[in-house]
Amino acid sequence: MIEPTTDATGLLTQIARGVVALSEHSDRGGSTPPPYPHETQSALDQLVLWALRENRIPPTGVPDLVYWCTGWTLARWAAMGIGGITEPTQRLVHGVARSPSRACMEITGQAEFADRLFATTVAELDAAGVARARSFLQRNVVMSNTGHRDLMNFDPRSIAVVKAVRHLYEPVPTRLISAGEIALCPTCRLPALAAELPEHGTIWCEAEVCPRDKPVTDSPRATDVILLHRALRLFLALPGLVEQSCLERLRDTGTLLSQRATGTYTGLLDGTDVVFRFYDRTCATLLAGQVVRDQVTVAVLPANTLDHGFRRAFENSLPEDTEISLLSDEELVLRKTTKEKADAKR
Numbered sequence: 001m002i003e004p005t006t007d008a009t010g011l012l013t014q015i016a017r018g019v020v021a022l023s024e025h026s027d028r029g030g031s032t033p034p035p036y037p038h039e040t041q042s043a044l045d046q047l048v049l050w051a052l053r054e055n056r057i058p059p060t061g062v063p064d065l066v067y068w069c070t071g072w073t074l075a076r077w078a079a080m081g082i083g084g085i086t087e088p089t090q091r092l093v094h095g096v097a098r099s100p101s102r103a104c105m106e107i108t109g110q111a112e113f114a115d116r117l118f119a120t121t122v123a124e125l126d127a128a129g130v131a132r133a134r135s136f137l138q139r140n141v142v143m144s145n146t147g148h149r150d151l152m153n154f155d156p157r158s159i160a161v162v163k164a165v166r167h168l169y170e171p172v173p174t175r176l177i178s179a180g181e182i183a184l185c186p187t188c189r190l191p192a193l194a195a196e197l198p199e200h201g202t203i204w205c206e207a208e209v210c211p212r213d214k215p216v217t218d219s220p221r222a223t224d225v226i227l228l229h230r231a232l233r234l235f236l237a238l239p240g241l242v243e244q245s246c247l248e249r250l251r252d253t254g255t256l257l258s259q260r261a262t263g264t265y266t267g268l269l270d271g272t273d274v275v276f277r278f279y280d281r282t283c284a285t286l287l288a289g290q291v292v293r294d295q296v297t298v299a300v301l302p303a304n305t306l307d308h309g310f311r312r313a314f315e316n317s318l319p320e321d322t323e324i325s326l327l328s329d330e331e332l333v334l335r336k337t338t339k340e341k342a343d344a345k346r
């Protein structure tokens with residue numbers, strides 16, 4: 001007997017989990033289904049029940065479910081009464097890559113999972129080791145099968161770090177391999193699918209939003225490298241791009257932020273003590289939930305993410321009486337430097 005999921009948010013989360021489970025099954029080299037992973041079958045069952053209850057035509061099977069997830073935007077699911085996320089462009093499955101989209105990963109709570117995975121991994125390291133491990137993972141989405149030995153010879157301080165994080169890397173899944181190689185996006189450095197001629201650029205990358213016309217210049221042999229866990233690629237390495245570039249620009253202007261705990265920084269902004277964290281997300285409503293849990297007062301995102309719709313959805317999703325500023329990296333650097341220049345003139 002299947003117990004129906006009554007809450008609409010829960011149903012979208014279950015469908016997203018079903019999509020991720022199917023992709024993980026295939027990434028681990030699992031046999032071609034059926035039988036489908038439990039989460040996938042359960043998502044289908046729940047959606048069929050929902051459709052019957054609502055007098056709608058249900059999906060005919062898992063392939064049909066994946067077809068819906070590839071075609072339907074989150075706003076369309078919401079209009080059907082499922083999920084309540086009115087994001088007008090994001091879909092659960094990316095049509096080009098045929099894998100869970102960033103939005104899908106956010107909906108399944110993979111960002112929180114990435115935080116927990118990292119915290120468990122570095123639990124035995126001291127504060128300097130934690131910072132080094134974080135920086136290592138942000139800079140090394142792929143690691144050579146043997147190269148970490150060279151790295152350890154080159155920088156003996158990294159031995160403890162590399163040993164601690166080694167288990168977070170896994171063999172490259174087949175879906176990311178073309179002609180024996182894994183292409184890395186020239187912009188975000190995450191896995192990509194190269195155009196037929198790699199000099200013509202990419203047709204997709206995990207960040208989803210990078211320019212497509214930059215030639216692929218880095219495509220190691222898939223058997224020579226291991227790949228960082230997908231949750232850490234999206235929720236540690238990807239925001240690491242805006243984090244590192246912002247910190248460097250602030251450092252150049254003489255502004256130093258102190259790293260308070262994993263991923264958050266403290267500093268002065270317009271004369272007020274603030275707690276920052278750098279994010280890179282597609283779903284503003286889900287981000288609002290996380291910044292509250294992270295207890296930050298300023299969330300910093302790449303400028304190209306922060307359009308009017310994103311800001312409005314973020315503000316509408318914050319609990320009442322919560323004041324959290326959403327700043328782009330450009331705005332943060334500008335506000336810090338303008339304030340300091342004004343102080344210097346006094």
Ligand SMILES: [Zn+2]
Pocket residue numbers: 185186187188189190205206207208209210
């Ligand atoms: Zn990219």
